[in-house]
Structures are given as C-alpha cells and as structure tokens.
Amino acid sequence: MKTSRNLVIGAALSTLFITAALISFIWTPFDVTEMNIPSKLQTPNGTNWLGTDHFGRDIFSMIMVGARTSIAVALVAVGIGMGVGVPLGLAAAARQGSLLDEVIMRGNDLVFAFPSLVIAILITAVFGPGAINAIIAIGIFNIPVFARLTRSAALPLWQREFIMAARVSGKGNACISMEHILPNVTNLLIVQGTIQFSLGILAEAGLSYVGLGAQPPLPSWGRMLADAQTMVSFAPHLALIPGGAIILTVLGLNLMGDGLRDLLDPRIRVERT
Amino acid sequence: MLRYSLKRLLSLAISLVIASLVIFLVIEVAPGDPASFMLGINAQEDTLNALREELGLNQSKLERYLSWTFGMLQGDFGTSYTYRTPVADMVQDRLWVSLPLAIYALALSTLIAFPAGIYAASRRGGFGDVSIMGATQLGVAIPNFWFAMMLVLVFAINLRWFSAGGFPGWEDGLFTGLKALTLPAIALALPQAAILARVMRSSLLDILNEDFIRTARAKGLTPRQALWRHALRNALIPVLTIIGLQFSFLLAGSIIIEQVFYLPGLGRLVFQSISQRDLIVVESVVMLLVFAVILVNFIVDLAYAWVDPRLRSRT
Numbered sequence: 287m288k289t290s291r292n293l294v295i296g297a298a299l300s301t302l303f304i305t306a307a308l309i310s311f312i313w314t315p316f317d318v319t320e321m322n323i324p325s326k327l328q329t330p331n332g333t334n335w336l337g338t339d340h341f342g343r344d345i346f347s348m349i350m351v352g353a354r355t356s357i358a359v360a361l362v363a364v365g366i367g368m369g370v371g372v373p374l375g376l377a378a379a380a381r382q383g384s385l386l387d388e389v390i391m392r393g394n395d396l397v398f399a400f401p402s403l404v405i406a407i408l409i410t411a412v413f414g415p416g417a418i419n420a421i422i423a424i425g426i427f428n429i430p431v432f433a434r435l436t437r438s439a440a441l442p443l444w445q446r447e448f449i450m451a452a453r454v455s456g457k458g459n460a461c462i463s464m465e466h467i468l469p470n471v472t473n474l475l476i477v478q479g480t481i482q483f484s485l486g487i488l489a490e491a492g493l494s495y496v497g498l499g500a501q502p503p504l505p506s507w508g509r510m511l512a513d514a515q516t517m518v519s520f521a522p523h524l525a526l527i528p529g530g531a532i533i534l535t536v537l538g539l540n541l542m543g544d545g546l547r548d549l550l551d552p553r554i555r556v557e558r559t
Numbered sequence: 560m561l562r563y564s565l566k567r568l569l570s571l572a573i574s575l576v577i578a579s580l581v582i583f584l585v586i587e588v589a590p591g592d593p594a595s596f597m598l599g600i601n602a603q604e605d606t607l608n609a610l611r612e613e614l615g616l617n618q619s620k621l622e623r624y625l626s627w628t629f630g631m632l633q634g635d636f637g638t639s640y641t642y643r644t645p646v647a648d649m650v651q652d653r654l655w656v657s658l659p660l661a662i663y664a665l666a667l668s669t670l671i672a673f674p675a676g677i678y679a680a681s682r683r684g685g686f687g688d689v690s691i692m693g694a695t696q697l698g699v700a701i702p703n704f705w706f707a708m709m710l711v712l713v714f715a716i717n718l719r720w721f722s723a724g725g726f727p728g729w730e731d732g733l734f735t736g737l738k739a740l741t742l743p744a745i746a747l748a749l750p751q752a753a754i755l756a757r758v759m760r761s762s763l764l765d766i767l768n769e770d771f772i773r774t775a776r777a778k779g780l781t782p783r784q785a786l787w788r789h790a791l792r793n794a795l796i797p798v799l800t801i802i803g804l805q806f807s808f809l810l811a812g813s814i815i816i817e818q819v820f821y822l823p824g825l826g827r828l829v830f831q832s833i834s835q836r837d838l839i840v841v842e843s844v845v846m847l848l849v850f851a852v853i854l855v856n857f858i859v860d861l862a863y864a865w866v867d868p869r870l871r872s873r874t
Binding site: 400402403404408514515528532 | 570573574577578581582585586588589590696697699700701702703704705708709711712716804807808810811812814815818819826829830832833836838841845848849852853856
C-alpha cells in the first residue's frame with residue numbers, strides 16, 4: 287500500500303514538472319526574455335500567476351523554462367553516466383579479478399575523488415561557463431556510480447546456472463553480458479537512474495547558482511535563486527518559488543525511485559511483508 | 560593491520576599521482592598565455608619572455624609538472640599570476656575558513672543524524688520512525704544553498720541573531736568565529752544529516768535482525784541494551800563509508816555555501832581565480848580538494864579495518 291502511494295505521489299510530481307518543461311517548448315504565459323520594469327517584483331496575482339522578478343519577467347514562465355534546463359541537464363548527465371558506466375561495469379564483472387577489472391575499479395575510485403563541482407570548476411577554468419559544462423561535470427561524476435552498481439549486481443549472476451548454460455552453448459563474454467546479464471540488472475539501473483536524475487537536478491541548480499552552469503538569458507532555477515539572493519528580504523517569493531520547484535521535483539523523483547525499488551525488487555517486497 | 564595500511568598507502572600515492580596528472584593536463588589545455596594576461600596586450604615581447612622565464616613557462620610540460628608536484632610536496636604552490644603572492648599563503652588563509660566550516664558541518668550532521676537514526680530504528684514503524692523518515696525525505700530534496708538563504712532570511716534578517724554573511728576572522732576569539740560559521744554549517748549539515756540518518760537507521764535495522772542480537776536478547780538484555788552494546792558498533796561500517804563519501808560533498812558544498820554567506824574561503828578564492836584566469840591558483844586549489852577527498856577516504860578505509868578486523872585479513 288505504502289509502496290504504491292510513494293510511487294503515485296512521486297510519479298505525479300515528476301510528471302507535473304516534465305509536462306511543464308515540454309509545454310514550455312510551444313507555450314509559456316509570457317516570453318521569458320521580455321522585461322517589463324513597471325510591473326517588477328509583483329507578488330503572485332491573476333496576470334502573473336507566480337509574480338514577477340526584478341526585471342518584471344514572469345516567474346511562472348521562467349519556472350517552466352527552468353524545468354526544461356534542469357531536466358535536460360540531469361537527463362543527459364544520467365545518460366552519460368549509464369552509457370559509459372554500465373558497459374564498464376559489465377566488462378569488469380565479466381573479467382572479475384583480471385587486470386581490466388582492477389583498472390576499471392581503480393579508475394572509478396579516482397573519479398570519485400573529483401566531486402562534480404570540482405570537475406565543473408576545472409572545465410569552466412579552461413572552456414568558460416555554460417550548461418554543457420554542467421552536463422559533462424555531472425555526467426562524469428555519474429560514470430563510477432553506474433559502473434560500480436552494474437559490476438556488483440552482475441558478479442553474483444556470473445555464478446548462476448543459466449550463465450553456465452549460455453557459456454556451454456558457445457557464447458562469448460560480451461554476448462552473455464548483453465543478452466543475459468544486462469536484462470537482469472536493468473531494474474536496479476532504472477532505480478539508480480531515478481536517484482541520479484534527482485541528484486543531477488540538485489547539482490545543476492548548485493552549479494547554475496554559482497555561475498558555472500546555464501548562462502543568461504536561458505532561465506535556470508539555480509540562477510533564479512542567485513538573482514533572488516540580494517532581494518530575499520523584501521521579495522521572498524523570488525527565492526521561495528524556484529526553491530519550491532527544485533524541492534518538489536527532487537522529492538518527486540526520490541519518492542518515485544523508492545516506489546520503483548519496492549516494486550521492481552521482489553526481495554524487498556518479501557522483507558516488508 | 561600494518562600490511563593492510565601499507566597497501567592502502569600505496570594505492571593512496573598512486574591515486575594522488577594520477578589525479579595530479581589529470582588536473583595538470585586539463586589546465587594545460589586552457590587557451591591563453593598567463594604572461595601576456597598578467598602584463599596586458601601592450602607588453603613588449605622581451606618583457607613577456609622575461610616573465611615567462613621567471614614563471615617557468617618556457618620549460619617543457621614534463622619539467623613544469625615535476626616542479627609543480629615537487630613544489631607542492633614542499634608546501635610551495637607557485638606564485639599567483641594575478642597577485643604575485645605565493646599561492647600557498649593565499650590558500651592557507653582561506654583554509655582557515657573552509658576547513659573549520661567543513662568539520663563544523665560534519666560534526667553537526669553526525670550529532671543530528673546519529674540520535675535520529677538510532678531513535679527511528681528503535682521505534683521501527685512507529686510514529687517517531689515515520690516522522691523522522693518523512694523529514695529525511697524532505698531533507699535530501701532541499702538544496703543546501705537555498706536552505707542557507709532561508710536561514711539568512713529568518714535568523715539574520717528577521718530575528719537578527721546572526722550576521723547575514725562575512726567572517727570576522729579567528730583573531731576576535733573562537734566564539735565570534737564559530738558564530739559566524741554557524742548558519743553556513745547548519746545549511747551544509749542538514750541535507751547530509753538526512754542521508755546519514757537514513758543510512759544509520761537501515762544499517763541498524765539490518766544488524767538488529769542478526770542472530771547474535773537474538774542471542775544477546777535471550778541472555779536477558781533489554782532491546783535497548785542489545786542495541787547500545789552490540790548492534791551499534793556493527794552498524795557503524797556503512798555509516799563510516801557514507802561519512803567518508805560525505806566529506807567530499809561537504810567540501811564541494813562549502814564552496815557553494817561560501818558564496819551565500821560571502822565567506823572568504825577556498826570557494827571564493829577559486830571563483831575569483833577563474834574570473835581572473837589565475838589558473839595556477841585554480842590548479843592548486845582543485846588539487847588540494849582532491850587530495851582532501853582521497854585522504855579522507857584513506858582514513859575511512861583504515862577506520863573500517865579498525866572497526867571490523869575481518870577486513871584486514873581479507874586483503
């Protein structure tokens with residue numbers, strides 16, 4: 287019962303923001319680059335549903351486009367993490383104890399020593415700031431997460447009879463990894479993907495806040511908060527609204543991750559009952 | 560234990576060498592010549608050459624890498640391109656803000672998380688457990704810099720209990736310094752405490768299901784005694800891992816939080832250096848952060864072996 291509740295609330299919140307992001311491609315109540323100084327710093331009202339910022343821009347529209355930025359950055363970063371990390375993890379598990387395994391795992395440890403913010407600092411120092419930096423930085427940080435998870439989930443599978451059978455039938459390591467191991471770790475990857483997605487949204491907001499992520503005029507939740515900082519004492523809605531958007535999205539994704547884990551991992555289901 | 564420690568030490572050294580190589584090579588790719596950046600576009604070619612010679616920019620990449628790393632080992636981080644002062648001095652000043660902040664936050668998050676996690680585990684499924692878990696779910700979703708802004712709004716602007724930012728320095732006494740770091744430390748600690756409390760709870764629940772706890776209970780220990788005397792120490796291993804991993808997030812987080820509170824720490828130094836293209840400072844600060852993360856994980860590994868003797872024999 288609790289499982290489905292988490293999943294439903296989480297999925298509803300996530301769908302809300304993903305839908306807002308998608309709709310923003312074709313429609314927003316106002317143009318997010320349109321300044322309207324006479325109506326600046328309005329609190330939520332009938333015209334500007336969530337108020338306006340210090341340039342008179344419509345906050346509701348900015349939240350919609352900001353959702354697009356956050357979701358796009360986090361999604362591509364998870365894609366990079368999975369795209370590189372999963373094959374590495376599969377390869378390491380297939381040749382457990384080999385030099386390849388050792389190199390991959392030690393490489394993972396090394397990447398773990400570079401928090402995504404530090405990677406972003408390095409990339410920005412060299413190439414200048416931008417949303418692409420945020421994607422690369424968060425994506426690199428995701429690689430060892432997926433590599434480790436895939437390896438640890440795949441290792442016990444290699445001892446199972448059905449893998450022996452596949453081996454006897456003449457299949458190679460790569461073929462077994464793709465056809466038999468991967469489908470058996472997919473559930474875990476989906477759950478972890480949801481969690482990394484929510485972490486990615488938090489990381490993107492942090493990077494944009496310090497100026498290493500999305501650049502003006504592209505709205506992003508992190509930069510909306512950075513702009514709000516000096517005005518928080520007289521216009522708290524400037525900070526409360528983007529903050530609330532981040533919290534609800536991350537909360538939704540986390541609840542969905544928890545719900546999916548309970549749903550997809552029968553062992554937990556048995557334990558709970 | 561000695562053999563285990565030596566093995567870990569070797570892997571620490573290898574990690575550091577590779578990390579320093581990666582950082583050096585990335586910074587090498589950066590476009591632009593520091594000498595012409597320092598002297599401006601009107602500088603004469605011979606002046607530029609003299610400065611390049613002075614900064615060691617005319618040497619080969621290998622020579623520069625070696626002199627950078629060996630310099631760092633002796634505490635010499637080179638000279639800032641912008642301020643012409645030793646990077647080591649600049650870093651040292653800033654470290655006196657960033658490091659106490661990270662430690663303060665770590666202490667706070669442990670102080671919040673341990674009781675919360677233990678309480679939740681001991682009341683599994685009860686109202687206290689559900690409330691604490693709900694609160695942690697919210698805690699992990701809150702961006703720390705946003706939370707920091709809210710703390711400023713409530714405790715600095717409205718209640719006026721703390722200053723909204725800045726750091727008076729440690730010369731004014733420990734209390735004044737700690738007070739200035741309190742809001743930033745709370746902002747950093749809360750999301751970490753939420754994660755730690757969840758790990759503490761689930762780790763304790765796993766252990767409480769073990770046979771040896773049943774034996775302890777059969778011996779006549781109350782659930783509370785069994786938890787404190789037997790379960791807690793065993794539950795600490797995953798918690799230690801997370802504390803180790805969190806340290807890197809705390810350091811990275813403190814860089815962001817310093818921006819909210821205008822604290823003169825490593826974070827501000829690094830952002831300032833990026834905008835001034837003072838790459839030698841960026842390079843050294845990044846190396847220092849990575850070194851801190853690798854070192855903390857090394858210490859955590861040793862702490863594991865101390866808590867769980869089985870790990871020593873396994874390697």
